[in-house]
Amino acid sequence: MVGGGILGLAVARELTSRGDQVTVLEKEGRWAAHQTGHNSNVVHAGLYYEPGSFKAKMSVAGNRSMVAFAQEHDVPVNVCGKLVVATGNDELPGLNALAARAAANGVPARMITPAEAHEHEPEVACVAALHVTSTAIIDFGAVCQVLAAQLETSGADLRLNTPALAIREGGRGGVEIATGTDVVRADALVNCAGLHSDRVARLAGLTPPVTIVPFRGEYFTLKPESAHLVKGLIYPVPDASLPFLGVHLTRMLDGSVHAGPNAVLALKREGYRWRDVSAQDLAETARFPGLWRLARKYPRTAVDEVLRSLSRRRFARSLARLVPAVGREDLVRAGAGVRAQALRPDGTLVQDFIIETAPNQVHVLNAPSPGATCALEIAKHVADQVT
Template sequence: MAAAYDCDVLVVGGGIVGLSTAYALTRAVPGTRVVVLEKESGPARHQTGRNSGVIHSGIYYRPGSLKARFAVQGAAEMVKFCAEHGLPHEVTGKLIVATERAELPRLHALVQRGRANGIPVRELGRAQIAEYEPRVRGLGAIRVGTTGVCDFGAVAERLAGLAEDAGASVRYGAEVRVIGRRGSAVAVRTARGEVLRARALVNCAGLHSDAVARMAGDDPGARIVPFRGEYFELRPERTDLVRGLVYPVPDPAFPFLGVHLTRGIEGHVHVGPNAVPALAREGYAWHVVRPSELAGTLAYPGTWRIARRHWRYGAGEVQRSLSKRAFTETVRRLLPEVTEDDLIPAPSGVRAQAVLRDGSLVDDFLFAESPRMVHVLNAPSPAATASLPIGREVARRVLAGL
């Protein structure tokens, strides 16, 4: 490598996808010099560390899609990775429960999709639901045995450590402000004024991935529209209401899975999330507003096309956000014994959802390439589950370009 380069590959973003990419690069070609730049003071501070910790089976995703392939493969790899490195995890299985007759055809379609993706599923009648979840009520359900839970923040920290052990450098408090290309080099300048030159750059900036792509002079072709997911937890004395994971039948028009119940590895039972528009990329509460980011979202044609097409769905989500009673009623469809007093607030997350100009929600992982750059432009859930195969795929693309 020429002395003009500070490293071979710069990775922007220290979430689980960026760190998995760094780890994959060091494994694919030992000796590759990798620098990860993360603006926060530690890893996994946004999407990776603000979710319910579910290792998804891959049942929801279109057969043959990247989400389906990577989630099925990634779920098995994530369980193995956690076991090998002593990280907390558990394969609990989950129920997807139909509570209305209109949901039964969609439930059956999920059975077919799961089998097409190679996932073992068991169909359950009303009485059989109680074998797994005695307090849950429904007309029918499917049991997905390969679903589990883990601590994705801990996984990200371990990936960072493994990458560093192999010679990578992970730098925190290093927000990228300028990206330039000249000749065969990519150069970045951070908020601290540090300038780094590399042979290639990988954009794994999550909530800011489209902005980083534009900073690099590339048109992402989509915009990140942030959706906040708000969670509650069951009070400790009520966690016996749920044994494992319980999901509703999702609306196929949306990438959101609906308000569900998740017994995490620490024993807490997470309830949620809903999905409401966030007023900032990192808008974890209604009062968090960034005018410039909000203006960008409102100026984007796709935002208004989503609103016109799905305003009824959105209104229901906002109602559940503003009314604990409405949120509780949604939970009671699955778990009739729950009361408002059983639910206590828990930290929210924000989903980095890529939206096209026509208002379509990008429903698969989305990568884009330009000379010496690879951009990861849509990697919301199940990206944490699929992070190991995603990292290898991004590493393959960037190395092919070198």
């Protein structure tokens, strides 16, 4: 197993439960160091995704299984629901389409009036809203700690600070993975490397159909004296052509309110700040023709996201569409996450999970949000491919 985020740990747990001996290789010194440890901790309901897709089927099941896992193992979780709000009549068709998709996917949601929306969120501005009851807030880092503890108890070989540097076919079948200190020999390889999943696939001899392009999502936190403006989760009607949900407001388990994220190109695969730059990563991204084709498709969106990244006033203006009482002075810059977004050479943003197989290998090439929500369900699917 290459990758020690929530997905790698969940797949390892599923395999050990089926009687397999598993070795987990994680290049960092802790579990859940990147995407899992830098996300918004939302357990998604499954309303955004194309009916019949991996994301649609796995999100609804994953919402149930992740909440049940948290409750069973005393991981903090709050099934608080959320509002998706139309702030103008021009957004009503999109909201109605989202309600129809929720119904098709089996997501518990209903359209409500502005007066009903104000019962949930007194400060929200909307002409209509979709109330989704199964959305939850969780501590995904704590989920990973439980998974790692279970793996240790089951006898799994857990290796932190252990990157996969080279991969080849084993002499008697299977695979061999060089780590820099030794060679791990296994019957099968599972790649859950997230931001580096395409690189690991190439190390293993595959030509992946996608390239990972890192997008940084930046967050603000509302000042404590302004946190009362948001009671739960408030989302905008998303642009259906993009895999990003738009800047939204999320009350966390500790009562703080996070605002964001935007989506700007990261200058490093793990670039959480503008000054985080990797010449190698940037050159690789710049050489990829899909990036430039994507930029030509959405030039205005790209410019708007960069300007919002650089201007607190612009960021606050986006939030004020949802909650007018939020102003620039209410925002304190918080951390950021980097999304491993799979992009095709023609510039198409991949909307669904991508799981590729080869002899003795399974590669999870695209599993960003709602990947954490779906981790236990993806794990079952991947384990089926291995066995």
